[in-house]
Amino acid sequence: MNALLIRDLTLAFRAGGGFGLGLAFFLIVTVLVPFSVGPQEALLSTIAPGVLWLGALLACLLSLDRLLALDFEDGTLDLLATAPLPLEAALSVKALAHWITTGLPLVLAAPVLGVLLNLGGDGYAWLVGSLALGTPALSVIGTFGAALTVGIKRGGLLMSLLVLPLYVPTLIFGAEAARRGATGLDPTTPLLMLAGITAGVIALMPFASAAVLRVNLR
């Protein structure tokens, strides 16, 4: 498992284009928002938590088709499926690698982008907290979407259609926690719900992902 994790991370860092691209996308979406809604500071600070959450979600989504597609094409997934390591575990590790290369940088970059959007004073901690709790769920759910569409040529758009509805609960609770934090309300309840969703999908989703991947490798 460690070897697989290290391999995925090394590939992401060295193969070029993978690592950092999600981060750049996140940056550009955030920069585009004031252009589209206008530069009023009050409006920006109201929508900042939601925009940052949506940007993080889209950045996660866009990096998903690299998650399994390349390994599917060169046969690595076939080897993983026949390896003694259960496919569920392999997919969990892949989701973890995706989170480290995509989700974690987003979490760390979010406060900086929050400054650009004039996020309220108390909001930073809650924004980082909610993203840190929520982005693992995005990676794990995304792994399911990637496994589902891995056999389809040009499946990227289809994957978005399949994955985005699955992101709804995570987005609602995550953005709600960040919004409540920014406006000084108590964000504990949505944060707990978000943590529940993350824990639940980490525990259960790999089984569904492995099941559909086995079908696709058949």
Add this chain to the structure above:
Amino acid sequence: MSLWQYANPVKFLSLSERLLPVLWVGAALCLAAGLIWGFFGTPDDYRQGSTVKIIYLHVPSALMAINAWFMMLVASIIWLVRRHHVSALAAKAAAPVGVVMTLIALVTGAIWGQPMWGTWWAWDPRLTSFLILFLFYLGYVALWEAIEDPDTAADLTSVLCLVGSVFAVLSRYAVNFWNQGLHQGASLSLDKEKNVADVFYQPLLLAIAGFVLLFLALVLYRTGTEIRIRRARALRAREVRT
């Protein structure tokens, strides 16, 4: 004799050919009676005026939109556990019908909401979760269309249906948490003493029965079509080989 014998496509087709005329006629009768009685035979509501009559389309279609997904879930589980092709094809056949039911519910709701709430759309929990259900339907149908091999498609869509069901329920409660409701409570429920007023109640039940029969007829008919498409494909494949 058990229910499972109808997993055999031949038996299923002969049964559905016998059932279909009954279902079509029953659906037509119930719908005609329920809708005509509802539209012309019931009084206007004292606050809502004649707009109340959209209930005869809105409630049954919303009911069937949810139940169609539930039926797909059951059929998907049967396919995953017992590998009956008819079951997978029935789930495939039900999905577009469910899409249309969801659309009818959303559109009639918007038409009713415009004069009553003063808006076509509100981000109310019920409305929002219906929209999410619609997105799930779209994804499900799109996945069926995208995959060539029928067995792979059946497997993948079944798992998607299972996972989607869990997330649809999750979304339903998440949305509840997220915004307060504008939509009134359930029009019909089994555990309440009084639902809608009696004058509206009986034609509504007829309309619901009509929608249920129509759904069954459409699903049986479309499943039969899917089975025949499969057969035609198998025959063509055999011809190519020889």
